[in-house]
Amino acid sequence: MEQGAQGSGGAGTAAFGRAAGARVPAQARTGGAGRETAGDRPAAGDAARGEHTHGETLPAGPRPLVQRSSVRGQILAALRAALVAGELRPGEVYSAPALGERFGVSATPVREAMQQLAQEGAVEVVPNRGFRVVERGPRELAELAEVRALIETPVVLRLARTVPAERWAGLRPLAEATVRAASANCRAAYAEADRAFHRAVLALAGNEQLLRIADDxxxxxxxxxxxxxxxxxxxxxxxxxxxxxxxxxxxxAGDQEAVRTLVERHFAQG
Structure with missing residues (x-):
């Protein structure tokens, strides 16, 4: 964590380590020939520039083995979970080397994952420092809810008239997964379950472009x-x-009026 994150203190940093920190085996940390490259190692002056690496110690216990090809994807998933949970805090700057130490990997997969988050608009690149989590306010959230409603509501109402009841019944496990995650107050799990449910509903329209835009x-x-x-x-x-x-x-039940009411209320709540 860099200069912008100094004010949060060790508690938030440790929480991030617990939520997102599955270590990667040593063989997955190295470069292409089994050696860590100089670009992957934290620079000697990182600490002097405020790139904190405190809180890297992760809970004891078994950790899953990770294949090298999946390291970037797992780091991306962990960073997304930390973002949703608020452990990557808006306005703060995080360096790839420091986060790599926390995850037990080189800076390279962290940097690649952060670049993906930058493309999605979650973070922005801060030259020579790292990545700053984008600051968002209630207005942006309301605008996103409005756009989602404009896209998803007519699709769901159309599907309500054309999709048979048994197809809808097949989505019950996904809906129940959101209830379990919400009851457990696990925000990262709820975020995934929530998107999975909405994606499954919209997938019945058979429009891949719709799925990509709506999921983003x-x-x-x-x-x-x-x-x-x-x-x-x-x-x-x-x-x-x-x-x-x-x-x-x-x-x-084929109750289209109830469907309309529920969809509109769902998006109005954000």
Whole structure:
């Protein structure tokens, strides 16, 4: 963590280490010929520039083995989970070498994952320092909810008229997964389950471009707001999750008016 993250203290850093820190085996940390390259090692002056690496120690216990080809993907997933949980905090700067130390990998897969997050708009590159988590306010969240409603509502209403009840019933496990994650107050798990449910609903339209756009908007809507790691309470998550099961009930019953009411309310709540 770099200069912009100094004010958060060790508690937030340690929490990030616990939530996102699955270490990668030593053989996955090296360069192409089994040697770590100089570009992957933290520079000697990193600490002097404020790139903190405190809190790298991770909980004891077995850790899953990771194949080299999947390191970047697992780091990206862990960073996304930390972002949703508020452990990568808006406005703070994080360096690839420091995060690499936390994950037990070289800086390279972290830097690649952060570049992907930069493309998605979650972070921005700070030259010679690292990546700053983008600061967002309530207005941006409201705008995202409005755009999602404009895209998804007519699609769901059309599908309500054409998709048979048994197809909707097949989505029940996905809706129930959101309820479990919300009840456990696990924001990262809820974010994944929530997107999986919405993606499965929209997938019935058979439009790949729709899925890509809607998933990108949905992911952006889950990023934390400035001023706190999480804007929504556990009760909000539970209410949101129960909207999913209620929507499925209405779709299975063919109650299009109830479907319209539930979809509009769902997006109005953000």
């Amino acid at each position: 908007l949905h992911r952006r809507a889950q990023w934390p707001l400035v001023g706190g790691p999480a804007a929504r309470s556990r009760a909000d998550l539970i209410a949101d999750a129960h909207d999913h099961t209620a929507l499925l009930d209405a779709l299975i």
